[in-house]
Amino acid sequence: MSERAQFTTRMGAIAATVGSAVGLGNIWRFPYEAGQNGGGAFLLIYLLCVVVMGIPVMVAEFVIGRSTHRNVCGALRQLSPHSKARWFGYVGITASLMILSFYSVVCGWIVEYLVLAVSGRLTGLEPNGYATMFTSFASHPWRPVLWTALFLLLNHLVLRRGLKRGIERASNVMMPLLFVILVIFAIHSLLLPGAERAVNFLMAPRLEDVTPDVALKAMGQAFFSLSLGLSCLLTYASYFKNSDSLTRNATVIALLDTLVAVMAGLMIFPAVFSYGMEPQAGPKLIFEVLPIIFNQMHMGIVWAVLLFMLLFLASITSSISMSEISIAFLTEEHNISREAATTVNTGIAVVFGSLCALSFGPLSGFTICGKTLFDLFDFVSSNVLLPLGGIFFSLFVGWHLDRRMVNAQLSHGPFVAIVIFCMRYVAPVAIASVFIYGLL
Numbered sequence: 001m002s003e004r005a006q007f008t009t010r011m012g013a014i015a016a017t018v019g020s021a022v023g024l025g026n027i028w029r030f031p032y033e034a035g036q037n038g039g040g041a042f043l044l045i046y047l048l049c050v051v052v053m054g055i056p057v058m059v060a061e062f063v064i065g066r067s068t069h070r071n072v073c074g075a076l077r078q079l080s081p082h083s084k085a086r087w088f089g090y091v092g093i094t095a096s097l098m099i100l101s102f103y104s105v106v107c108g109w110i111v112e113y114l115v116l117a118v119s120g121r122l123t124g125l126e127p128n129g130y131a132t133m134f135t136s137f138a139s140h141p142w143r144p145v146l147w148t149a150l151f152l153l154l155n156h157l158v159l160r161r162g163l164k165r166g167i168e169r170a171s172n173v174m175m176p177l178l179f180v181i182l183v184i185f186a187i188h189s190l191l192l193p194g195a196e197r198a199v200n201f202l203m204a205p206r207l208e209d210v211t212p213d214v215a216l217k218a219m220g221q222a223f224f225s226l227s228l229g230l231s232c233l234l235t236y237a238s239y240f241k242n243s244d245s246l247t248r249n250a251t252v253i254a255l256l257d258t259l260v261a262v263m264a265g266l267m268i269f270p271a272v273f274s275y276g277m278e279p280q281a282g283p284k285l286i287f288e289v290l291p292i293i294f295n296q297m298h299m300g301i302v303w304a305v306l307l308f309m310l311l312f313l314a315s316i317t318s319s320i321s322m323s324e325i326s327i328a329f330l331t332e333e334h335n336i337s338r339e340a341a342t343t344v345n346t347g348i349a350v351v352f353g354s355l356c357a358l359s360f361g362p363l364s365g366f367t368i369c370g371k372t373l374f375d376l377f378d379f380v381s382s383n384v385l386l387p388l389g390g391i392f393f394s395l396f397v398g399w400h401l402d403r404r405m406v407n408a409q410l411s412h413g414p415f416v417a418i419v420i421f422c423m424r425y426v427a428p429v430a431i432a433s434v435f436i437y438g439l440l
């Protein structure tokens, strides 16, 4: 295994892993979930979930990946040769392909909106023209398919170049750029007249808003946003150096991911309130509500370009990480070249991504259990497979693996005792209770 690639620097490893975590989950989904679920109450439970479940599960994945330096199935087989643990590897690979399929549809919309914004076609409509524009685009028989495929092609081009020249280099450029855009945007928004109301909405928890449903949503959001439960972080950790501290990396990544989600809220809500809009618009907030605001804002085109640029950077670094799970699996377990493995991954994602893209148009009548393919993939992966994966990883590392090996992996780093305690007891019980409640 000596020639297996590793991230060159610790900065590169963090940039790539934060790149995986920071994505549509933070900038697109967090603001609308918070908007629909009581703002501050949602944020509070979300933070709790990050600390008691997010960081422990992340560390568990890191331990498995870094101790073996293998893809998910190879790692589980090496650590537990006589058990069926490696089957969870296949669950993770399936979940990653499902997420990649519906995720790239939204990424395709973003690329289309970026092109519209750059070419000046996103401004100048009547306020209700934007909803019509989005619906007619999303339900078009081939345009969303084309943009989804284009996005997956860009994803493919980075992945083909390999870990160092593709993933690490792209993350080292894109992540700092993303932070710069986000800071500029948040400062601009906080200077708008609606800023105070927005900060209040997001930061002040109204306890009457805390319901079991909000807890379920906040947990799902924490898992999705931190890329947990499907072995994405396990795969990246298999490229970490042995000298990296796993608990420190996990804390930094969770902090940065949460910071980006909060900043995204602080970037979007002041604008929403200042222009007299409502924060509950849901998934269409970014595509239907924000363009109306940009249309009225001074230099609106520039802000629109920046927003869709930001979303693009965030989403491609995440889709790259989802794809790496199957690519590592195919190259190591089936001995095929990286190019071929990348092509297989892209091919599957293009087929299922296109079907998901059509869920808003020609295939909207095709439902399974009352859900379109897009919604079904989202529901099964985020609400079922990710929590199951989270329970599995925390139990596997917390109880099944040799304690001395786990301690050796975590030997130099902060919070080890607390993280292990949460990994063994708090995380599995908490995830299982919220999960079971959600299915009832």
Ligand code: PHE
Pocket: 020, 021, 022, 023, 024, 025, 026, 099, 224, 225, 226, 227, 228, 230, 232, 318, 319, 321, 322
């Ligand atoms: N964490 C990413 C986001 O917030 C999504 C993701 C989920 C990425 C699972 C990889 C694996 O958008």
